[in-house]
Amino acid sequence: MSNHTAEMITVTDATERIAHWVLAASCLFCLFSGLGLMFQSWSFIPALLGGYYATMWMHIFSGIAFAASLIYGFFMWVKDCTFEPDDAKWIMNGGGYLWPTNNLPPVYKYNAGQKAFFWCVVFFGVLIVATGLIMWNADFFAHVVARWAFALHALSAMVIGSFFVVHLYLGTIGNPGTVSAMFTGKCSRAWCETHCPRWLEERDGKNAG
Amino acid sequence: MKNNSKIEYVKLIDTTLCTACRGCQVACKQWNENPASITKQHGTYQNPQDLEWNTWTLIRFQEYTDKDGNFKWLFRKDGCMHCTDAACVKACPSGALHHADFGVVAQNRDLCIGCKACTSACPFDIPRYNKATEKTYKCDLCYDRLKNDQPPACVKSCITGALTMGEKETMIRKAHDRLEKLGGNAVLYGDKFVGSTHVMYILSEPPAVYDKLPVKPSVPMSVILWKNLFKPFTLIGMGAVAGAAALHYLIKGPHEAHEKKEGGE
Numbered sequence: 001m002s003n004h005t006a007e008m009i010t011v012t013d014a015t016e017r018i019a020h021w022v023l024a025a026s027c028l029f030c031l032f033s034g035l036g037l038m039f040q041s042w043s044f045i046p047a048l049l050g051g052y053y054a055t056m057w058m059h060i061f062s063g064i065a066f067a068a069s070l071i072y073g074f075f076m077w078v079k080d081c082t083f084e085p086d087d088a089k090w091i092m093n094g095g096g097y098l099w100p101t102n103n104l105p106p107v108y109k110y111n112a113g114q115k116a117f118f119w120c121v122v123f124f125g126v127l128i129v130a131t132g133l134i135m136w137n138a139d140f141f142a143h144v145v146a147r148w149a150f151a152l153h154a155l156s157a158m159v160i161g162s163f164f165v166v167h168l169y170l171g172t173i174g175n176p177g178t179v180s181a182m183f184t185g186k187c188s189r190a191w192c193e194t195h196c197p198r199w200l201e202e203r204d205g206k207n208a209g
Numbered sequence: 210m211k212n213n214s215k216i217e218y219v220k221l222i223d224t225t226l227c228t229a230c231r232g233c234q235v236a237c238k239q240w241n242e243n244p245a246s247i248t249k250q251h252g253t254y255q256n257p258q259d260l261e262w263n264t265w266t267l268i269r270f271q272e273y274t275d276k277d278g279n280f281k282w283l284f285r286k287d288g289c290m291h292c293t294d295a296a297c298v299k300a301c302p303s304g305a306l307h308h309a310d311f312g313v314v315a316q317n318r319d320l321c322i323g324c325k326a327c328t329s330a331c332p333f334d335i336p337r338y339n340k341a342t343e344k345t346y347k348c349d350l351c352y353d354r355l356k357n358d359q360p361p362a363c364v365k366s367c368i369t370g371a372l373t374m375g376e377k378e379t380m381i382r383k384a385h386d387r388l389e390k391l392g393g394n395a396v397l398y399g400d401k402f403v404g405s406t407h408v409m410y411i412l413s414e415p416p417a418v419y420d421k422l423p424v425k426p427s428v429p430m431s432v433i434l435w436k437n438l439f440k441p442f443t444l445i446g447m448g449a450v451a452g453a454a455a456l457h458y459l460i461k462g463p464h465e466a467h468e469k470k471e472g473g474e
Binding site for chain 2: 021039040042044052096097098135138143147150154155158161162169172173175176183188193195
């Protein structure tokens with residue numbers, strides 16, 4: 001086991017990474033342009049993007065890309081992101097991030113926090129796309145429906161935006177060695193043993209067999 | 210009329226004096242250069258049937274029988290109420306709809322992007338969207354005329370004195386004098402909600418009687434939640450999480466990957 005530590009293990013395939021980045025880029029562009037449309041004092045954003053009218057349409061098209069990659073991502077990740085009984089235990093132990101613990105259940109591919117982020121993006125993603133479609137075609141809906149669409153669109157942005165920062169931190173400097181999963185697709189064996197031990201065991205078993 | 214930004218005007222619509230001649234409707238179209246629409250006869254003098262992108266004011270004709278069985282014909286000049294707390298201004302992303310001098314809710318249509326936030330936010334259902342121009346339209350109380358010491362076109366055209374315009378306090382006093390004379394069910398509509406409107410009605414019947422007239426208009430709860438809660442908390446939420454992440458990094462440090470120890474623990 002001399003090369004044990006240096007061994008890099010493929011944790012994501014190219015399709016997964018591309019889906020992730022289309023989803024991420026469209027989501028972040030929506031967030032950026034959306035902030036420009038929400039905060040009049042941030043008119044530098046529409047100014048940068050070519051005016052309010054252009055910003056609104058780019059926001060809409062980016063939203064369509066977000067919706068498409070969300071649907072694709074849902075079917076790709078839903079199996080590994082379905083909650084299981086051990087996830088409650090993981091949450092009760094703060095995932096090992098908040099206080100010292102020796103009771104963390106071994107994780108398969110994604111831990112309960114990652115699963116929570118997945119379901120948050122799915123739920124509020126569907127809500128933000130649905131309300132966005134209503135806002136886009138507000139003249140075909142009753143005023144009260146359109147009105148609440150605008151409000152719930154902002155609520156979804158608030159939730160996804162805040163959870164995104166958690167995702168950004170834990171995917172980068174919070175967990176050294178993680179970010180390569182979304183670039184080269186490879187993480188170290190030690191990383192896999194820490195973050196997805198059951199998945200690693202299954203993989204090693206398959207390779208050995 | 211003095212050109213002073215601190216002065217608030219009120220257009221008082223005394224429905225008890227209105228004969229529904231619709232001179233104001235025509236004057237509005239003419240001054241604002243709004244084209245006519247081809248309309249259909251629906252068995253009413255109300256024409257067109259509703260406000261349109263090119264019809265900023267409209268006399269609503271309503272047949273009404275009161276409790277005692279007396280028939281009355283109610284005329285109400287519908288149009289923008291120029292709210293002090295204007296939901297449309299709150300909802301508008303680009304600043305096209307804005308508060309101007311005299312209490313006017315004006316529109317810089319060059320800035321309008323046709324997002325339709327105002328059409329659903331308005332508690333009076335006033336702004337109208339035009340698909341062809343991708344912009345919304347509504348009355349601006351003839352802001353250009355007001356700035357030149359002229360009354361709005363509708364007021365100028367009114368032959369019965371149903372439409373008058375003046376400084377807010379003066380007009381409210383005038384309205385109350387009129388109510389005293391009218392007695393009965395007559396009420397002033399507009400001074401008790403949305404921070405008071407700059408268009409007010411003297412109604413001969415309780416407000417609930419009138420078609421399409423909200424009894425207690427307010428900035429909708431959804432608009433308040435959207436703009437006063439979700440909007441700021443999008444930034445506050447992201448900032449708070451970023452702050453918490455930074456603290457976590459400084460206090461707990463990054464979560465380093467650890468290799469399983471051979472035969473250990």
